[in-house]
Amino acid sequence: MSRFDCVVFDLDGTLIDTVPLIVASHQHALRTVLGREEPEALLRAGIGRPLLEQMEGFDRERAQELFDAYRSWNHANTAAYLGRFPEVDEVVERLAASQIALGIATSKMRDAVDLAFRIEPPIVSFGAVVTIEDTVRHKPHPDPILHAIELLGSVPTRAAYVGDAASDLRAAHAAGCAAVGVTWGAASRAELEAEAPYAIAETGRELLAILLGEEP
Numbered sequence: 585m586s587r588f589d590c591v592v593f594d595l596d597g598t599l600i601d602t603v604p605l606i607v608a609s610h611q612h613a614l615r616t617v618l619g620r621e622e623p624e625a626l627l628r629a630g631i632g633r634p635l636l637e638q639m640e641g642f643d644r645e646r647a648q649e650l651f652d653a654y655r656s657w658n659h660a661n662t663a664a665y666l667g668r669f670p671e672v673d674e675v676v677e678r679l680a681a682s683q684i685a686l687g688i689a690t691s692k693m694r695d696a697v698d699l700a701f702r703i704e705p706p707i708v709s710f711g712a713v714v715t716i717e718d719t720v721r722h723k724p725h726p727d728p729i730l731h732a733i734e735l736l737g738s739v740p741t742r743a744a745y746v747g748d749a750a751s752d753l754r755a756a757h758a759a760g761c762a763a764v765g766v767t768w769g770a771a772s773r774a775e776l777e778a779e780a781p782y783a784i785a786e787t788g789r790e791l792l793a794i795l796l797g798e799e800p
Contacts, residue, residue: 587797588762590738591679592712592748593728595690596631597769599676600700601667605658606631608665608709613639613653617646631770632749634691634722659696663703669768671788673707678792680708685736687712689728689745689755711736724751726759744782744795753779762793 596602610627614620622642630638631761639650679686680795687710690697694715712735719727733743745756756763765776765784776784785791792798 588684588742588744588745588795590685590687590733590736591795592687592689592732592736592743592745592761592770593676593754594632594745594749595688595692595697595700597748598746598752598766599672599706600704601669601768602665602700603628603631603770604667605662606663608660608661609654610774613650614642614659615655616653617649618643624754628770629750632691632723632747632751634716635693636655637722655696659699662696662699666700667702669788670790675788675792675795676706676708679795682796684795685738686710687714687732687736689714689723689732691716691722694708695718724754724758726755729755729759729761740800746791746795748770748776750775750779753781756781764791766791 593599596606600735607624607627611621614622636647636651639647642650675688684706692715694717697715704781712732714724714728714732719731721727729745744762744764746764746766747753748766749771753763753765762782765781767773767786774785783794785794
């Protein structure tokens with residue numbers, strides 16, 4: 585019997601390898617609009633939060649310009665930068681075969697998710713894909729995760745949320761489900777540990793063991 589009957593995943597840096605694309609998109613927008621760059625560590629720290637909110641942190645007055653420049657360059661270059669995590673494909677296949685309900689809760693906009701999935705089609709069918717348009721509040725608030733869990737017909741106490749950023753783990757805690765961090769995305773292990781997660785996985789095999797309650 586699996587440890588959870590419902591697993592919801594973050595998208596960027598967790599299910600698909602988009603961190604290089606996100607960093608490059610930010611740097612393009614900052615150079616184009618503000619004539620400057622920011623350290624990569626700062627850009628990675630914002631991953632998981634709504635894009636416009638991140639842009640307001642750089643320049644509140646020109647946030648919409650930054651947002652538009654980011655999105656234009658990001659969509660034009662998604663195919664060149666997008667990658668996938670082979671071990672994660674194996675994880676979701678095994679979870680689906682174990683009859684675990686699978687969903688996604690992301691701060692991405694719906695059209696960006698659709699574009700990514702056209703380029704790198706998901707290996708399994710997800711029963712819920714919650715994007716930024718689907719809730720009023722966003723991570724680190726729990727609303728997207730709770731909405732995904734509800735759509736999957738489960739409850740937080742039987743669910744896990746898997747993410748690569750501190751905001752993911754904070755949202756999972758707020759939702760009352762198990763917060764599971766992965767180290768192959770935006771945040772370091774130390775940054776994830778600071779959020780006191782249920783567990784941290786460094787490999788797909790470790791993640792599968794955590795979610796199924798098996799020995800790694």
